[in-house]
Amino acid sequence: MKIAVYQMELVPGSPEENREKVSRWVETQMQEDAPDIIVLPEMWTTSYVLEQLDATADESSEPTQSYLSDLAKKHQINIVGGSIANKVNGNIYNTSLIFNRNGELVYKYNKIHLVPMLNEPAYLTGGEEKVETFELDGVRMGVIICYDLRFPELARKLALDGAQVLFVVAEWPKPRTNHWVSLQIARAIENQMYVVSSNNVGTLDGVEYTGASLIVDPWGEVVAKGSENKEETIKGSLNPERVVEVRKNVPVFASRVPDLY
Numbered sequence: 001m002k003i004a005v006y007q008m009e010l011v012p013g014s015p016e017e018n019r020e021k022v023s024r025w026v027e028t029q030m031q032e033d034a035p036d037i038i039v040l041p042e043m044w045t046t047s048y049v050l051e052q053l054d055a056t057a058d059e060s061s062e063p064t065q066s067y068l069s070d071l072a073k074k075h076q077i078n079i080v081g082g083s084i085a086n087k088v089n090g091n092i093y094n095t096s097l098i099f100n101r102n103g104e105l106v107y108k109y110n111k112i113h114l115v116p117m118l119n120e121p122a123y124l125t126g127g128e129e130k131v132e133t134f135e136l137d138g139v140r141m142g143v144i145i146c147y148d149l150r151f152p153e154l155a156r157k158l159a160l161d162g163a164q165v166l167f168v169v170a171e172w173p174k175p176r177t178n179h180w181v182s183l184q185i186a187r188a189i190e191n192q193m194y195v196v197s198s199n200n201v202g203t204l205d206g207v208e209y210t211g212a213s214l215i216v217d218p219w220g221e222v223v224a225k226g227s228e229n230k231e232e233t234i235k236g237s238l239n240p241e242r243v244v245e246v247r248k249n250v251p252v253f254a255s256r257v258p259d260l261y
């Protein structure tokens with residue numbers, strides 16, 4: 001299962017330009033070594049231009065939902081569609097959309113933990129639904145959004161529900177790069193799952209975003225890592241049998257005693 005992660009430099013506040021960038025990037029990927037799954041970063045249509053979100057957010061996920069669905073169908077690829085600002089009944093959510101190769105929306109997730117350091121709670125509404133897994137090409141997976149990474153309960157719940165791969169879509173600032181990298185490796189080791197992340201690069205309102213998008217295997221080894229300052233594509237492949245092997249060799253899930261904690 002081949003993965004291509006877009007470590008994207010966003011055009012702040014310009015969904016149309018960002019959708020065009022993604023279309024061009026996907027065309028390039030398909031001409032090279034066509035991936036099975038592509039991954040986009042958090043809030044990739046708008047970035048964190050929060051005071052403009054009322055005007056730039058999608059309405060009930062449109063038009064980005066249709067755009068990504070058409071893109072998946074056209075290229076017959078699975079899409080982990082990062083996340084978008086998404087207005088529903090007057091509230092703006094930070095919403096991730098996942099599509100299979102037929103362009104079907106297989107999962108939609110509203111970011112639960114809003115990040116105080118980027119002032120998200122002043123502009124966005126936190127998700128109220130439980131995280132769930134989804135399936136792409138017969139493999140069970142989960143997605144969380146950026147600050148969610150700091151709450152290990154989410155990844156653990158998804159692993160217990162059968163996820164073998166965890167996607168983390170993000171706009172993670174540079175001053176906390178060591179947290180970004182270490183927490184992903186920790187989630188991979190403790191849950192014995194692949195962790196695949198897409199983080200943006202560039203600077204907005206004095207905040208520099210760190211890139212360093214990762215593919216970490218279930219043993220905690222970094223299989224691929226993006227640079228910390230430029231737009232690029234991170235590639236790797238996932239082998240679900242590796243998850244089974246690691247879980248067999250170190251049987252953490254069988255050793256749990258959840259009644260005691």
Ligand SMILES: NC(=O)CCC(=O)C(=O)O
Nearest residue numbers: 115146147171172173176
């Ligand atoms: N976009 C985010 O959720 C950023 C999270 C962050 O900066 C942190 O957890 O640190």
